[in-house]
Structures are given as C-alpha cells and as structure tokens.
Amino acid sequence: MTETPIDFAIIGSTPLARLVAGLLASAHGKSVVFSGESQPGYRLPRGIDLSVAPLTRPHSWAMLKTGLPETLKLLSRIGGRGAWSRVDPVFFAGGAAGKEALAHVRHMALAFGHGAEPVPASLLGSGREGLLLRDAVLLHRPTLEAGLDAWLVQHMVRRLADDDRLEVRADGSAELVAGDARIAIGQTLLADDAAIISHVPAEQWPALLGRQVASTIFTEPTQAIVSPVTCHLDSGLTLVQRQDRGITAMGPGSIDPFAAELGDLLGASRAFRQAGQSSYETLVTADAAPAVGRINGVGPDVLAGFGPTGAFFAPLIARWLSGTASAAESAWLGARLVDRMTSPSMVAEVGAP
Numbered sequence: 265m266t267e268t269p270i271d272f273a274i275i276g277s278t279p280l281a282r283l284v285a286g287l288l289a290s291a292h293g294k295s296v297v298f299s300g301e302s303q304p305g306y307r308l309p310r311g312i313d314l315s316v317a318p319l320t321r322p323h324s325w326a327m328l329k330t331g332l333p334e335t336l337k338l339l340s341r342i343g344g345r346g347a348w349s350r351v352d353p354v355f356f357a358g359g360a361a362g363k364e365a366l367a368h369v370r371h372m373a374l375a376f377g378h379g380a381e382p383v384p385a386s387l388l389g390s391g392r393e394g395l396l397l398r399d400a401v402l403l404h405r406p407t408l409e410a411g412l413d414a415w416l417v418q419h420m421v422r423r424l425a426d427d428d429r430l431e432v433r434a435d436g437s438a439e440l441v442a443g444d445a446r447i448a449i450g451q452t453l454l455a456d457d458a459a460i461i462s463h464v465p466a467e468q469w470p471a472l473l474g475r476q477v478a479s480t481i482f483t484e485p486t487q488a489i490v491s492p493v494t495c496h497l498d499s500g501l502t503l504v505q506r507q508d509r510g511i512t513a514m515g516p517g518s519i520d521p522f523a524a525e526l527g528d529l530l531g532a533s534r535a536f537r538q539a540g541q542s543s544y545e546t547l548v549t550a551d552a553a554p555a556v557g558r559i560n561g562v563g564p565d566v567l568a569g570f571g572p573t574g575a576f577f578a579p580l581i582a583r584w585l586s587g588t589a590s591a592a593e594s595a596w597l598g599a600r601l602v603d604r605m606t607s608p609s610m611v612a613e614v615g616a617p
Contacts, residue, residue, distance in 0.1 A: 269448040270295045270422070272585070273430060273438045275463065276455030277301040279313055279403060280567065282412040283338075283578035284455060284585070290419040291579075292586035297440055297449065298416060299424040300459075303409050308480040308542045309512055312504060313403035314572035316378070318355050318497055318614040320368040321553075323596050325376045328576060335576050336401065343411030351402045353493035354383055356394035362497035365614040366395045373397055387490045389531060394490070402493060403575060432463045436564045452564040453585065457547040460566050468559055470602045473568060474548045478515060479522040482540035485509040489530070497614060499525050502572075510539065519543055551609035552616040556581070557601040566602055 274285040277300040288294040315332055319325055339347050357363050373380035379398030388394045416423065424430060429441040430449075438449040454460045461475065485508050494503040501515035501522075513526045519541055530536055549555050549569035554577075558565050565585065570577060583589040584597050599611050609616065 267445050267447045268295070269450060270297050270440065271450050272296045273299065273432070273440070273449045273452045274455055275299045275430070275432075275452065275459040276567075277303075277458065278311070278456045278574065279405060279408060279412065280570065280574035280578055280581075281453075281455035281459075282409070282416065283575055284453065284567075284582050285421050286342075286412065286416050286419055287338075287579060287582035288586060289416075289421050292582060292588065294586060295420075295422075297422040297424060297430070297447075299430055300455075302413070303406050308482055308540055309405070309504075309514065310478070310480060310544060310546070311514060312493065312502060312572050313405065313575045314351075314353060314493065315401035315576050316353065316373075316397045317571050317573045318365060318369045318495070319573075320365065320372060320614060321611060322372060322375070324613075325372050325378075327580060327593070327596050328573060329376050329378075331576060331580055332401070334579050338579070339403070339408065342415045343408040346404065347408040347411060348401050348403045350399050351493050352396050352398050352491055353400050353402075353495065354388075354394050354396050354491040355495045355497060356383065356388050356392050356490075357497040358389075358392045359498045362614075363393045365497060366393055369614070370395050383490065396491065400493075401576075432564060434465075434468065435562050436558055451585075454564050454566045457545070457568065460547060460568060461545055463564065464559065464566075468563055470555070470559055470566075472550050472555055472602055472604065472606060473566075474550065475545055476516050476548055477518050477543055478546040479517055479519050479541065479543045481511075481513045481519070481523060481526060481538055483511045483513070483536040484539050486511060486530070486536045487534045489534070496529055499529070500615065501525060501529060503529070511536065516546070516548075548615075550606040550616070551612035553609065553611040553613045554600045555602040555604075556584075556597050557603065559602060561603060568602070 271294040285298040383394030440447040555568040
C-alpha cells in the first residue's frame, strides 16, 4: 500500500532539528516526518543552546543579530517564558591563539552592539584572559522540548513510531515503512551529529567532517564559577553551573583526560565529586565553521558544526531548505556547504587548525 509522498524527513534530537521540522511544516507548508529521541532518552546532556559563541566572522554576527528577535518570539510562543533565560556567558583562554581569538570576538561583538567586557584575571586563574558577553539567551532544553513536541503535533508533523522504519537512500531521498504502507520521502535532513554518524556510510563521508570522542561529567554541588555558562577556548570545554550549584561539563576527550582538564579549569579550591559521566562521538568541521547542504551534491542534507548557536539559525535554515531564503541568507549558507574546499577556508572560525 502506498500513501501520499512526504516532502522531508528530519532526523535529529536537538532543538535545532525540532525547530526546522516544525518550521518547514508551519511556515512553509511542507509535509514532514520527524525522527529523534527525547531529552529523557539521554543519560547526560551533550550540548547547550546559546545565542552567542566565539565567532569572528562579521556575517555570522549579522545573521545571529537579525534572526534573534524572530527566534525568541517563536520560542516563547512554543515553550513559554520558561523555555529560555538571559545569561552573561564567559569565554576564556590561556594560550596565545585563544587570547587572540578573544580579542577578535570582542571587536565583533561590540561592532554589532553586543555588550562585551574583559574579565579580571583574578577570577580566571594566572595567565588567562576572559571575555564576558552580556545578555545572551540560554535555552532550557527539557522545558522547551515538551513545547516543541506539542507544536510538531499541532502542525501535523508525523513522528516516527517505534515499529516504523526509515530507509535513507544515497541520493538523499528516503522511504518510510509503516506497517504495510511504504511512503516516499523527497529529501532527508540529518540535523545533528548522531544522525550524520548513523546514516552516512563511509564511502559517502565528507572530507570536511571529522569524528571525535567527547564526554560529559556531572558534578555534585561545588563553589560558584565565574559565570553560570563558561567556555574554555583552548580545550573546547563548556561548563554550565546548575541551580543546585553542581556543574555539567561537556567537551572533547575521553573521560580520564577530560576529568583532568576539568580539574585544572576548576582549580584546587573547587574540588569536585563526580555524580555521573558519559562518553560519545561528535563531529567537528576542518575549519570550525558550520557545514550545511547535500553530501556530494546529491545525498542527504546535513547540519553540523553550529556549536551552541544552531537553534537560533533554525528559521534561516528552514527558509533555505524551502527555497525562500533572502539573498543574504543564501549567500551565508552557500559559503558553508559541506563539500566546500577548506584550504584556505574563507569561513574559518575559532578552533580551526
């Protein structure tokens, strides 16, 4: 038995994946099937959603600034005011490259009217420099996800059932097998790292994307850190202090070296006890910039390398996928196609080799 074809299959478990799925359906009239785990399915968080990042490209700051009011209006309607809050994150570094990057980030932030202040070395440790970015938006995933799932139902986004099977093809199309029904799907979007790792075979793997082990450590309550959200540019570690004053630390590396790096960042005065830990695989791009578009020009679309800001690009990405993006939006994403040449990269960001 066959049914009416579906326009898009969106695979991913992040707010970005859910937002793109819902926007394609609600704002662009597309039929969508969504496949993704819920937050309770993860033992520990693997990332955060933050409206700022250590970006040095002016066009990236422009896209974020332009799109933020639209995204916040959407998020507030979907998840209520409890879906997000304001925070003053701190980015810091001890190495020369990281310190130079911070200077560029501060220059960009101020140029786009975003409050940016140096952090006293006494709060960070000897030899370190830091930058505080004022009034950023932090999404609260557990609260937001419930609203997002209800929103997807409201706009007729089909959720993959436990006994459904989604077969992704090399040309980017897919087929949904639901009981005795087989439903053709025009295009697949792999919207997070786990989806890309699971569905892109080795022979199609893009040269731009690298795989790495990452870890999360949950600590018991400890002393306050310099900001509830603190990011170390040298190591890639992100620290989020929870309301109970425990810390969720996320970043590259297997557990043992990751724990050692965390101990060094927190310092001897903040001895911590682990309450949980996990390791998993993530993706990095060769030039530390986002990667979008179809693999080899014909395969599934991918979204990778957006870091904490991904959710705030969701309206732009949905417009691009549906063919309604502005010239500026198309140019920004077009410069970040997954098949781009990376040497030299014209879009490289902090963390590139």
